[in-house]
Amino acid sequence: MKKINLVMELAVIAMMFTTGSISAQTAGSSTTLGVSIVESTQVALGWSVKKSILGKVVYTDTGKKIGKVEDLIIAKDRQVSYVIIGAGGFVGIGTHNVAIPVAQIEYQGDKLIMPGATRDLVKALPRFDYASSSSRRDEFIAKTEADLASARTEIAMLKNRTVSGTNEAKTEMEMRINASEKALKDTEDKLIELKNSKAGRWMEFEAGVKGANERLQRSLLKASV
Secondary structure (H helix, E strand, O other): OOEEEHHHHHHHHHHHHHHHHHHHHOOOOOHHHHHHHHHHHHHHHHHHHHHHOOOOEEEEOOOOEEEEEEEEEEOOOOOEEEEEEEOHHHOOOOOOEEEEEHHHOEEEOOEEEEOOOOHHHHHHOOOOOOOOHHHHHHHHHHHHHHHHHHHHHHHHHHHHOOOOOOHHHHHHHHHHHHHHHHHHHHHHHHHHHHHHOOOOOOHHHHHHHHHHHHHHHHHHHHHHO
16 A cells, blocks of 8 residues: 655645745746746645645544544744644544644555554543643743843853953854854744744744754854853
8 A cells, every 4th residue: 555654745735835936036027927826836735735635534554533634733944743633523522633743644545544543542632722722832932032041141151251272262262152143043033933923823933943942052052162
């Protein structure tokens, strides 16, 4: 039986969108044609997702129904991070939407399969609720802001540190501090984007903030050596 990882399937769809964008940029004087290409590609993109994924039933690898795909959480870089599955009626409880990492789902033939899953496992997953997810959002923002505050303090201390040795050593330290300041600004900007996102869509920006914060921490570690 043919197996296709859902990440690969959605990556192809994202590539379609990227190709349309390039055509628009290289269309020269044919601005109207470029816009038409982008618009038609967006229509194809939306239809492909709706037809191929949204509303489809997800099964265990033993053939039992888990739930239907209700929504997709898409990061800013157009990479799908999570599939929201409505599992309530299939696992014997009320409304029970769960967020499943897209890498855990694959196509087998014409079906969406979640290998290794059981109804009991899905039932035990925390319910995903766009409204209640705000508490996790608040925790994520608070932790990131604490990291940013600590980073600002560390950068200030690095600036006040007396660097002994050659001019090359001093220049190297300045470059590392500048890199840390740039990483700090990048993390701050991405956190602002997350804060300004609509309720329930903040997860689309989470990966970007995490990545920027990780780069910031690595930069600080390098500068403090």
